[in-house]
Amino acid sequence: MLWIDVVFWGTYFVSLYLTIFLVYTFLEKNPREKKPVLKKHPYVSVIIPAYNEENTIANTIKSAINMDYPRKFLEIIVVNDGSKDKTLSIAKNFAEKTKDIAILVMNHKNVGKGASMNRAIAKARGEFVISLDADSFVAKDTLKKMLPYFEDKSVASVSAVMKVRTPKNILQQLQWLEYILYAFMKIVLTTIHCLHVTPGPFTIYRKSALKDIGGFDETSIVEDQEIAYRLQRKHYCLVQSYEGDVTTIAPKNLKELYAQRKRWFKGSIITLYQHRDMIFNKKYGDFGMYQLPSLLGGMMLLFAVIIMVVRGFIVPLYEQIRHLYLLNFDLSMYYTTNLSGMISGLINTMFSFDYAKLFIIIVLFSVNIALLIKAHKYTNEKIKIANIIPLVLFFIVYFIILSFMWIGAIIDLIKSKQKNNWG
Amino acid sequence: MGLLTVLIFSLGLLLGLFVNESKLNYIQQLSKTQRADYGSLQFQYSYIETLENKDMSDDEKCGVLAATLENNLKMLSPALEKIEAYETSGDVENEDYLLLKREYTIANLRYWILAEKSKKMCMTDTVSVLYFYTKNCPECNDQGYILTQMKKVFEDSLLVFPIDTSINEPAVDVLTRQYNITTYPTLIIEKKRLHEVKDKNELTEIICPLYFNKTKYTLCSGG
Numbered sequence: 001m002l003w004i005d006v007v008f009w010g011t012y013f014v015s016l017y018l019t020i021f022l023v024y025t026f027l028e029k030n031p032r033e034k035k036p037v038l039k040k041h042p043y044v045s046v047i048i049p050a051y052n053e054e055n056t057i058a059n060t061i062k063s064a065i066n067m068d069y070p071r072k073f074l075e076i077i078v079v080n081d082g083s084k085d086k087t088l089s090i091a092k093n094f095a096e097k098t099k100d101i102a103i104l105v106m107n108h109k110n111v112g113k114g115a116s117m118n119r120a121i122a123k124a125r126g127e128f129v130i131s132l133d134a135d136s137f138v139a140k141d142t143l144k145k146m147l148p149y150f151e152d153k154s155v156a157s158v159s160a161v162m163k164v165r166t167p168k169n170i171l172q173q174l175q176w177l178e179y180i181l182y183a184f185m186k187i188v189l190t191t192i193h194c195l196h197v198t199p200g201p202f203t204i205y206r207k208s209a210l211k212d213i214g215g216f217d218e219t220s221i222v223e224d225q226e227i228a229y230r231l232q233r234k235h236y237c238l239v240q241s242y243e244g245d246v247t248t249i250a251p252k253n254l255k256e257l258y259a260q261r262k263r264w265f266k267g268s269i270i271t272l273y274q275h276r277d278m279i280f281n282k283k284y285g286d287f288g289m290y291q292l293p294s295l296l297g298g299m300m301l302l303f304a305v306i307i308m309v310v311r312g313f314i315v316p317l318y319e320q321i322r323h324l325y326l327l328n329f330d331l332s333m334y335y336t337t338n339l340s341g342m343i344s345g346l347i348n349t350m351f352s353f354d355y356a357k358l359f360i361i362i363v364l365f366s367v368n369i370a371l372l373i374k375a376h377k378y379t380n381e382k383i384k385i386a387n388i389i390p391l392v393l394f395f396i397v398y399f400i401i402l403s404f405m406w407i408g409a410i411i412d413l414i415k416s417k418q419k420n421n422w423g
Numbered sequence: 424m425g426l427l428t429v430l431i432f433s434l435g436l437l438l439g440l441f442v443n444e445s446k447l448n449y450i451q452q453l454s455k456t457q458r459a460d461y462g463s464l465q466f467q468y469s470y471i472e473t474l475e476n477k478d479m480s481d482d483e484k485c486g487v488l489a490a491t492l493e494n495n496l497k498m499l500s501p502a503l504e505k506i507e508a509y510e511t512s513g514d515v516e517n518e519d520y521l522l523l524k525r526e527y528t529i530a531n532l533r534y535w536i537l538a539e540k541s542k543k544m545c546m547t548d549t550v551s552v553l554y555f556y557t558k559n560c561p562e563c564n565d566q567g568y569i570l571t572q573m574k575k576v577f578e579d580s581l582l583v584f585p586i587d588t589s590i591n592e593p594a595v596d597v598l599t600r601q602y603n604i605t606t607y608p609t610l611i612i613e614k615k616r617l618h619e620v621k622d623k624n625e626l627t628e629i630i631c632p633l634y635f636n637k638t639k640y641t642l643c644s645g646g
Contacts, residue, residue, distance in 0.1 A: 326569050327623045333572050333642075 009360070011304065015297050016364060018290070023371065026188045038148045041073045044204075045126030048078045049116040050134035054085040056249060061094045063137040065101055068144055075102040077120045082110030087134075113200070114216035114223035121207065121215055129207050131224070135249045136201035137165060142244030146204055149239045156209035156236035157228075159186070159195075160202035161379050165247035171257065174398045175250040177372065177391065184375035186240035194291035195238035198231075200224040202246035209236055222267025229275045232287045242378050258405050265409035272296065305403040460498040467491045468533055471540075485545035492541060495534040496579065502527050525592050532594055535584045550633045551582045553611035555604045558589040566608040566620045573626055576642055581630065 046064045050057050057078075064076050078091040088107055095103040106120060121129055128150065132138060142160050149158045161183045164176040189195050198205070203224070210216075213230045220226040231238055251257035272279070272295060279296065281288040327333050372391070376383050471491055474484050506524060541547045554570060556563035570583050588595055588604070598604075602611055610617040613633055621629070631643035638644050 322565070323568055325622075326565055326620070327572060330623055333576060333623060 011297050011300050013360070015294060015301060016360075016367065018294065019371075020367060022188055022192070023374070026191055027374070029191060038144055039151075041070050042127040042147070042150075043073045043125060044069065044075075044128045044130060044143065044147075045120075045124035045207075046074070046076045046130045046132050047117060047120040047124065048076065048091075048132050048134050049081055049113050049120070050078060050083060050087050050091070051081040051110065051113070052083045052085050052087060053134035054083070054087050054090060056135045057087055058090050058094070059137055060132065060134050061091065061103075063139075064132055065094075065098060066140055067138060067142070068140045071100045075104065075125060077104045077106060077124060079116040079120045080105065080107045081113065081116045082108065112218060114220055115218040117223070118215040118218065121210060124207065127207060128204050129210065130202065130204045131198075131200050132246075133201045133248065136162075137247050138202050139245040139247075142202065142246060143204070145243035146241050149241060150204075150206060152237065154235075154237045155239055156206050156231050157198045158204045158239045158241050159198050160244035160246040161240075161242060162199050162201050163245060163247050163379070164250040167250070169252060171254065172250045172252060173387065174394050175257075177387065177394050178398070179250075180375045180379045180381060181372055183240065183242070184371065184378050187242050187378055189291065190238070190240045192286045192290070193232075193237060194287050195240055196228050196232070196287070196291055196295065197225045198228045198238060201248045202244070209234075220267065220271065221263055222271060225267060226271050226274070229271060229278070232284060233275070233278065235284075242380070245380075254401070257401075258408065261402060261405045262409045262412060265406055266413050268295065269299070269409070269413060299406075302403045302406045305399055306407065309400055309403070460502070464495060464498060464530055464533065467494060468537065471537065481544070485541070488537065488541045488545060489547075492534070492537055495530070495537065499527070499530060499534060502530070521590065524587065524590050528586060528590065528592055529594055531584050531586070532598070535582070538582050546635070548635045548639075549580050549582055550577075550613065550630050552584065552630075553598070553602075554583055554585045555588055555599065555602075555607060555609045555611075556585065557587065557607045560607050562620050563608045566610070569621070569623055569626065573623070573630070577630070577640060580634070580639075 046067075048057070048060055048064065050060075053060070061076065061078065067074070078095075080088040080091060088105070091103075091105045095105050104123065106116075106123070108116075108119065111119075117131060128147070130143075138160065146158045146160060149155050162179055163183075164172055164179055167173040167176045186195060186197075200223075209231065210227075213227070213234055216223045217226045217230075228238055251260050272292065275292075278284050278288045279292040324331075324334055373383060375381075468491070471488060474487060502523070506520070506527060535551060535553065538547075538549060538551050542549060542551075552570065554566065556567065567585070570585075574581055574583055586595055586598065588599055588607070602609070602616065606618050608620065610621065612629055615629065617629070627642055631637060631640070634640070634643065
């Protein structure tokens, strides 16, 4: 098992080091100081692709209508991607009722999100197009706060800070924390031009840039990741802002979370594989030399977590059950111990314990806490005491659960690879 | 800039190295005292040998024997702890460890002979178990665990002598040949040879009838 230890702790070491290094550099630069101001109002098209979203789409459209922006420079395009529910009629109803904003409702057979976006982009009149997921709700001032980033002509996309909408249970609370942590990391990555995703919930794209790269990949299951890679390929700037907010409905149970993460994990592996020539490629700057290798390392770390859980928890558990079996389930004997046995056991544990690993774990834990505190600050959230309990679970249980979902994604991939050869 | 991170990591590595170093020092320190203990046991054993010709009552002889047995017990258990400390630290290729293990095994065998002698001469109510095991044998771990738990119940009246046959010790070879040990784990309980892992119930059935006073242990009287 020695080589596994070396690989895993090595990956741990390097990724932790790079994270601290990156955040530290970021905080020294303090990019918050220069805040661009909106000088003129360009024409903007909000695209809402929807597939069976009857429960949420009304509020999504409402949030788009309520955005603080001149009416004559705004249009909303709802794309009904062959929904089997009332999505279409709800959208049509809005189109009829709303007088001051142009609402276009498109309807076609189910073709997927990427294709829906492309069809809407073809009809969009805006200089900028926005992807607004039909289960997400944009804050009033988000658009106004995000548009100024496009003053820089190399900027192709600006993404809002994605937050979990009113978390109701512990799983959603955990995701709430996860999202702001990732938002913070994406803000940091923006400063070194390493963003690898333009989240569907709310991202503004410069339409000319989308045309330049040929729009969304219609076959990708994570089209908002895939498009980021191709924008990076053409050396566009991708921005994660920290001003605008969009709230999205997070999976409320493990089954839903599993379905979502399986798609994400599978999608990120496929996307990384599709663009494998960019990994360690100097031509793509830090994105190729730092970000993609880190993503690869991150995937390995998930494996590390799985193996650590198996070795540290499942194997000992099996051993204890085996011991009980060997004692014919005589509990009194199982618990038999005396004082000297306890003391010598304690001494043995103390001397066999790996303090170097413990130290790394403590460092990792403190770094994560520090990152979370910074994440709260940069996403304009207050640190709540009530979050401390889910916080503890956050670090221990949540990533373990995600790791196991990761296995599911890989098994799925292997199965589907046997069916149709992707890449 | 990145100095802080370098510092944190160096500190972590240094701490790891430091702890490892002190761990080895601890084991080596224990080894030195161990040497002296073995010397002392050697003397006591020779002294017992001369007892048979001496003009002493059986009670007196048994007294000396009991005292020696007790000393053996006292010195052997820390020796085992030390060996375990080596084993958990993974430093089993260490020369010191191998030497320690041989000395421990010989002392154990000597203790076993004394115990047999004591049982014959002084009717001490004990049961001896010779436990032959080897490296890389998962079943041996199971058997070892059961014996450890049994020992906790029977305490000093169950004497377990673990013999690692994978160390190169001629004294061990003598025994494996005598008892014709070919598979592991094998238990020798009062001349009875047992192959394969014996669980708690099986061992209780074998051990209990061997005690003079069978009602002393709930495990034996309870069935």
